[in-house]
Amino acid sequence: MKAYLNRRYRFSASHRLDNPAMSESENRACYGKCNNPHGHGHNYIVELTLAGEIDKDTGMVCDLAELDRFMREQLIGPMHESNLNQQRLLDGEIPTTEALSKNIYEYVKKNFRKADLQRVRVEETAQNAFEFHAPNASHRF
Amino acid sequence: MKAYLNRRYRFSASHRLDNPAMSESENRACYGKCNNPHGHGHNYIVELTLAGEIDKDTGMVCDLAELDRFMREQLIGPMHESNLNQQRLLDGEIPTTEALSKNIYEYVKKNFRKADLQRVRVEETAQNAFEFHAPNASHRF
Amino acid sequence: MKAYLNRRYRFSASHRLDNPAMSESENRACYGKCNNPHGHGHNYIVELTLAGEIDKDTGMVCDLAELDRFMREQLIGPMHESNLNQQRLLDGEIPTTEALSKNIYEYVKKNFRKADLQRVRVEETAQNAFEFHAPNASHRF
């Protein structure tokens, strides 16, 4: 019987949506004002869901302080007050929030091993959020 | 590997809960003050979840502007500042939020084809929300 | 030296904006869809601000349980799940949120005497709020 931990982080960043393989007018048609050359930005919220047994000794799924240190040092710190088009995490992908949620999912899945990542949710605005999770997750949301 | 887009819309409407097949006292026992003949109302929030591949060219699951246009023209616009007992969408069903979420789900599933609707959530108050999704959804929440 | 207590209450109600002294087309021009004959509704939030000395014995400005009882019995209870056009509090005034905040202000000012009402704020939606307070309030917001 597993429990699920949800943890939220915040960062502020800018981005510009532009695909160099498309023409200027195709980019404008596809991305609208998000294609303007000077970019725009958001206050992003990242929510992780991790599954684990409740440890009999501690009563906890995982050590939150350890998770926070990992996230702040490796992901949130570098992205906060940055431009996402410059982020190595995205490695040249167009910095849509879809791509952001996928890349955060893959990075945490590979590098944080103290609990089992199930889902990454990234809120771009109060109206908009994207989620990513593996198709074979034992637990789905 | 699919990503999931969540998009929120708001509208304000009134409703009265009353089943004409039940007696006045049965209606009062069933619905309490929600059965008062003059109705009451809410600020509703509708959240859709749609699944899709992240398009390689655009980095997006689906064109949000297109989804917004569909929702505003066909559902949110007609319901905003209306009385739900008058809505054709509900077609004579008692306008509970359960019925609202089911009918929005069925309408979007049938009429919006650019991404795969997974779930409709309707928040009636800050304490209350109802969700609807097909039993055979490939991804469940 | 005074402290200020802010207390929030919630209720859900419907209303229709219509001035019988105006023609049908004037009403439509003035109120738009809010004039539709079947009404619409909101989840309202009422926030009171009351001033008072911090009592030396209790450390409190006023007994919150007493304020809550007053508000629930005399205002929030009767308005919750009602139609505002029927409310005696508004006494035939057009049930705009401006009128609601003014009438709640006047009712509480006159009838609750355990602390000094400074302001009433009524939130109609997440985008909209109205406030009312006397012009000669010793403390202004």
Add this chain to the structure above:
Amino acid sequence: MKAYLNRRYRFSASHRLDNPAMSESENRACYGKCNNPHGHGHNYIVELTLAGEIDKDTGMVCDLAELDRFMREQLIGPMHESNLNQQRLLDGEIPTTEALSKNIYEYVKKNFRKADLQRVRVEETAQNAFEFHAPNASHRF
């Protein structure tokens, strides 16, 4: 075809994280400041998700007034403005929010029979939430 009802409750409580089977320094290493002997506290939010058919006569999944009465009398009332280390619900378990979500899940599953409990979510802070649900739930979140 089932619909899902989500309902939220709030309570304020204190707790201290301390495992009597561990030494003082082990407890301090494990729980940090949450191990301080005087405790600390939170405004908790409990969200239940229940599944059910939409009743043909009433349009509802379950009678919310009945659910609210059950929750307030048996769980939220006793926990509000209490210390969780004293709660019989937790029966001597360390009052982490993981344990709280598991015990609320088990209690509601066993004792509320008017709809089918799917999930319990407990929010400890705006950054933190825990969820619990049975591994063989017919519907997963």
Add this chain to the structure above:
Amino acid sequence: MKAYLNRRYRFSASHRLDNPAMSESENRACYGKCNNPHGHGHNYIVELTLAGEIDKDTGMVCDLAELDRFMREQLIGPMHESNLNQQRLLDGEIPTTEALSKNIYEYVKKNFRKADLQRVRVEETAQNAFEFHAPNASHRF
């Protein structure tokens, strides 16, 4: 006796804090990561407070549809999904949120005459907000 209308608008934008009259290291010391050459961004919320008599015929302080049209056409539309360093509204000032609130205040005060602007509040993040209002406002907040 006046009532006060509060109205909220949202836009997403990027900015870079950099004073060309200061050296690179002075800019870095003053603005930290907000000085990075690629900028970052936010979801901004603008809240206006306007005072007015409650009109005897309409029950309203001012026509919200008219205020919304003014704000969307002249301020929110041009700023949404833009870079604030490019905005003519700021006219070369460093685009801090302090400067933004002051310039929005001055623009609305001068150009919207249907109600009396009292205050502009700009929220940059959930932790941060700036306000501006004239020192001789008849009503203060």
Add this chain to the structure above:
Amino acid sequence: MKAYLNRRYRFSASHRLDNPAMSESENRACYGKCNNPHGHGHNYIVELTLAGEIDKDTGMVCDLAELDRFMREQLIGPMHESNLNQQRLLDGEIPTTEALSKNIYEYVKKNFRKADLQRVRVEETAQNAFEFHAPNASHRF
């Protein structure tokens, strides 16, 4: 012409309301369940409002990093995950949120000199907030 900076901080703490000068039954009558000997707790939000000229060189009212360092080291850090009855800041006063807002006001007013403190607001729950400010503040809220 001054601008106003609002900055929010969060901490979680427990408290017990009990006046040793009153009898057990008087305490129970006065504080209800908040008088239970094991205490309870909250997620508190502290919002400061500070006034200042917008600096011509930096475009800012005051250096937020400096304010954050002051608040975290001297107030928020010591109170987070603590019991307020043990806090020296309150110096034996009954730890109501009224007393908390007054003492935070007086401490910041005396010890932080880079901008002019106007107001302290402490939110105890989503329904409840207390504010404190000096009667002769040049700007009032």
